[in-house]
Amino acid sequence: MARRVNTPFVIGLVAALVIVAGVVTAALLYLQTRGGRESRGDEFYVRAVSLMEQADAAIAEGGLDAQPQAFELRREARDAFSDAVHEYQGAASQDPRNTELRRKQFDALRQMVVENRDQAQDRIGRMQAALSTAYRRVPGDDTFREWMDLLVKLGDWVSVRDESHSAIEGQPALVMPRLYRSAAVIELWERRAARDTDEWAQAGRDLEHVREELPDDAMALHYHGRWHAGEAERLEANGADAETVTEHREQAVELIEQSWEGLSDDWRLRLAGARMELDLLLNPAVPACGRA
Secondary structure, three states, rough: OOOOOOOHHHHOOOHHHHHHHHHHHHHHHHHHHHHHHHHHHHHHHHHHHHHHHHHHHHHHHHHHHHHHHHHHHHHHHHHHHHHHHHHHHHHHHHOOOHHHHHHHHHHHHHHHOOOOOOHHHHHHHHHHHHHHHHHHHOOHHHHHHHHHHEEEEEEHHHHHHHHHHHHHHHHHOOOHHHHHHHHHHHHHOOOOOOOOOHOOOOOOOOHHHHHHHOOOOOOHHHHHHHHHHHHHHHHHHHHOOHHHHHHHHHHHHHHHHHHHHHOOOOHHHHHHHHHHHHHHHHHHOOOOOOOO
């Protein structure tokens, strides 16, 4: 005799399976959304920070004996940071104007532990790629400045000059590319790595334009001061009249002094400005250029 099928049970089971399948599908779809990927990136980031804290605690408690354990914890942290970067990058690709996602991605990259030169170069390359991609997706002064600041920290002034030049050609209304191209031209001029008089003159015009748009920008004030110091030296070498040379020197000192307050956290520029201003004041007949 055939057994009777418990119809209500079967219907309930099928309905439950459909609901579970729907929930799982929805969860999987959410994980691929911008919000889902950002959330998953946050989870990896929190785990990575926790692992780094555990590694520090192990060293504090166990000293040299705890180094192998700390090493493994830091390696796990590096992998977690890498996973966080991947998720933030995926989220950013869906929402390229989200500056918070870019900040999170860069912060995770910055904290990745490196064990050797190759890993260090890989991290730097990924940081450059993240910032350049952010600018190209959403061209703007803020994204460009973040990208250039990294290249400046790496001392790659040739790339700063060339990338800035390309940005000006593509987005002539932006201000930051003109500022960074001028800064690169001045840095290379002072190092005697590149001395193109047309580029030099354009740098002076660009800095005047930048200061019209951003009159209180400390970096623009600083580099415009250094440009005037270099221009005084150039003019004097070419036999210009003393009054013109003196005007450029005085302008250099004034602009560098105006930049001090805004450069409180930039010791590279503060040191360069202090050296140049000191030489201009103590030895007005021989303006200092090329020592920054």
